[in-house]
Amino acid sequence: MTTTDPITTLVDLVEASGEDLTRDLTRFRMRYKFAIDEISTKIAILREEFEHNHDHSPIEHVRTRLKSPESLLAKARKIGCPLTIDALEEQIRDIAGIRVVCPFVSDVYWIMEMLGGQSDVEVVEVEDYIAEPKANGYRSLHLIITVPVYLSDRVVEVPVELQIRTIAMDFWASVEHSIYYKYDGTVPTTLRDELGDAARTAADLDTTMARLRTEVHGTAR
Ligand code: 0O2
Numbered sequence: 001m002t003t004t005d006p007i008t009t010l011v012d013l014v015e016a017s018g019e020d021l022t023r024d025l026t027r028f029r030m031r032y033k034f035a036i037d038e039i040s041t042k043i044a045i046l047r048e049e050f051e052h053n054h055d056h057s058p059i060e061h062v063r064t065r066l067k068s069p070e071s072l073l074a075k076a077r078k079i080g081c082p083l084t085i086d087a088l089e090e091q092i093r094d095i096a097g098i099r100v101v102c103p104f105v106s107d108v109y110w111i112m113e114m115l116g117g118q119s120d121v122e123v124v125e126v127e128d129y130i131a132e133p134k135a136n137g138y139r140s141l142h143l144i145i146t147v148p149v150y151l152s153d154r155v156v157e158v159p160v161e162l163q164i165r166t167i168a169m170d171f172w173a174s175v176e177h178s179i180y181y182k183y184d185g186t187v188p189t190t191l192r193d194e195l196g197d198a199a200r201t202a203a204d205l206d207t208t209m210a211r212l213r214t215e216v217h218g219t220a221r
Contacts, residue, residue, distance in 0.1 A: 032096035034149045035158035045182040051185045058107035063099045094161035101170045121203045137199025140165040
């Protein structure tokens, strides 16, 4: 294999970089799995405690995903990241991903405040696509946070990409995602326009539900 050949599979990776990298990659991914476990526990505690004190749950559901070696390689190739553990660690921040889906917009920011306020969690990046939706209408709150993971021989600060959004935002994003893939990224204009309309409808729904809740319960929480 020459350096210009594409590396798309683990077999290619072994041929290109040797078994050492493949073994290191497996070990390396483990720490991201542990970070997902750490943050998932924190979210579960926040959820259970909130449910005990209030009349609704701030979380509808939580999904986690650890980037597969194949999609890690694909992302490295896409951004021109060298295939070394150090470079992957520094340049790819979404190896561990957690998506938290909440009923109300206020719950989304509450989760961010509660997690971000914990002494062992550091918020290193916030992209607020709720305050400033993407051009296609996508809304969600994206955070990169780090959490310490205690390995047998050292402690590592591991980044986790956290996406927090409402049920309405999540519904829109999942339909848009499947349309985007069906058209391989080139969505026809009429469909794009309709998705834009649907995104505004979803935002209106979030606003109406929050107002109704405040009217009925006299509080946004
Ligand atoms: P997956 O499989 O969900 O992880 P980057 O992640 O650095 O390549 P960027 O643009 O810096 O890209 O990050 P951004 O905007 O925070 O987006 C990261 C993730 O948000 C995406 O992950 C999607 O999950 C989601 N996302 C962002 N924009 C859109 C959108 O317009 N529509 C939908 N449905 N989801 C979106 P990946 O990497 O695409 O895939």
